Amino acid sequence: MTAPAAAAPESAPPHPGDPGPPALRHRIDRALADFVERESALLEDIDPDLSVVAAQLRRTTGTGKRLRAAFCYWGWRGAGRDDGEDIVRAAAALELVHAAACVHDDLIDRSALRHGRDTAHRSLADNRPGTGRALALLVGDLLISWSGQLFTECGLPAAYLNRARPLWATLARELVAGECLEVLRTRRRDALPPDPARSLQVIRYKTAKYTVEHPLQIGGLLAGAPPALLTAFSAYGVPLGEAFQLRDDLLGVYGTPETTGKSNLDDLTGARPTVLLALTLAAATGSERAELHAALDRPEPGAAELEYFRKLADATGARRGVEELIAARAARATAAVTAAHADRLLTTDAAEALHALAARCLTRTA
Template identity: 40%
Template sequence: MTVLDHKRLGPPALDVIPHPAALDLSAVRRDVDAALATFLEAKEQSAPGPELPPLIAQLRTFLTGGKRLRPLLCVCGWYAGGGEGDPSPAIRAAAGLELFQAFALIHDDVMDASDARRGRPSAHRALASAYTANGGPADRAEEHGLGAAVLLGDLALIWSDELLHGASLTVRSPEQVLPLLDEMRGEVLYGQYLDLQTTGRLSDDVDTAARVIRYKTAKYTVERPLHIGAALAGATPGVRPVLSAFALPLGEAFQLRDDLLGVFGDPRETGKSVLDDLRAGKATVLMALAVQRASRREMRSLRARFGRRNLNERDADVVRAILESTGARQTVEDMIRTRRDEALTALDHTPFPAAAVAALRDIAGSATARHA
């Protein structure tokens, strides 16, 4: 693996692992992609029957084009936690986190009835199309696609567990890693359930919307991958609060940006319709702020459109105008900037290798100033 340039930057500081010159995030992505490809190829070869490889092929397609944010953070956590030498345990765990994300997204698209993901048909839509293309009756296609997508997500979850447990067993202290995996899975499912409970309700409850962000995204997307990587490196539990001080505000900023892109983004870049969140009635911080500040007339407009499955582009323009006029959009932009700055400040006095800190700063910038 070629993740790091291992030239030293002079004598190491006391109690800090010697600093590598650079952490190549592009190389981390390539290594994770290679680990996923090798793993899925082995699963295809050992499939119990000819029906499974096409399902695996759909999973392979689904994995194409993701940001790989969780894997990158896992590997950064490994180096921040003192990892040196062969990073293969961190790469394997990072690949497992990407499979877990595939599970979460496939099921999320089923729950949200989303038609697209990453510029392609969502898994349940693709599986429905494949069913009819192979001679299945058209009147059963949607039902088949939903059922097959649930099973595909389950398969990704099971295989994620295989990769993550395999990685933890290669290190000296697996008992530090496995509880973090359990906590991560419980937290994200709690966040997903909170999201499900609040969806479709036009509410001014910013606190609950923020709690959804904390559990569905901040802890799952940023904090736990860093913790898991550090635990794989054998870092003491005392490292976790330092990582959390960076991770939680960054994770919140990441989701706030996602919420803005869900309404104001360019579908050619995001790969998803800007109508999906409004049609689903996502109870975001963005929407809660607008409800707090909307006039009576604006509230009537929101109630007539928010969460409507037949919402069209003209309706969406009306909602966007309210999000602008109430200042909700600008407030969320300000919140993103404040949280990004808080995350970056948390890195100013960490004991982590300079290369890991530089990589985390790069990730913070790209995660919050993105268009997709």
């Protein structure tokens, strides 16, 4: 039985950092909804028991900031190409990569909430006890497959797509590398030294490159951008992507679930090797470090452990240090766009959009 087509997502009020043609974010949502509805219905046609999986696929892909798609779109426009639904669909494919990464990341971290709702493995466990983690793993795998399918079906000429295919492989390899590095460096004293460089390496590959740099470059490659522009996209994308994740790490500890949509105990419970943790350990005294390690070793840290970490990160200057890292990377990203525009590598509307997207990444509260 084929499910009825999903209703078009309601257009959200324009965000001050949502640059682009009218309702670009809504168009990305629509492209995703159309594709996911079609594919989910085909899944349900196989057997009615799969309706619970199809429903989760729709939920998982129905929310998000759509930043990766926006960066891909502006990589295309920055190279001088015109607006069109084909590039919107190609850009939307990157949101399926992100959705898959979130499902798998939540599985690895055993996170309970994302966007204020149950994570995929929690939601699926409610529907069929004992199968939540297995079903969520398969949902994430299917989303990865869907990303390539939507990209190749976007409507752009095959010659354009072929220019970007090698970077898709790089994106996948580096994303998995970052995830693996985080797993290998979590809950290991020898993998949690007071050295932020190791933590920065994790976020560079786990988040920064596939959030900003690679989407921009994929859009640029689709458009036939010259090497100099692709280099400028890297000069902007890597520091901005790192700043984006550094901001996320601060929000993960100092934010509130009502605002961020996830537990502010996640990083502490998972003992994730964040830059904030590395800087805190580096500046703490021996007794403070021992007490922090004891908090990280608890199976279920609570409000008291979170408050201790917050106070220690403040007292040691670690929180301020992360803010300084964010500011330095924001300045580098801004300078890269300004220089690319001055050198006439980047169109004016794209330069303005990239500045606005940077502000959106860095001033967010969720």
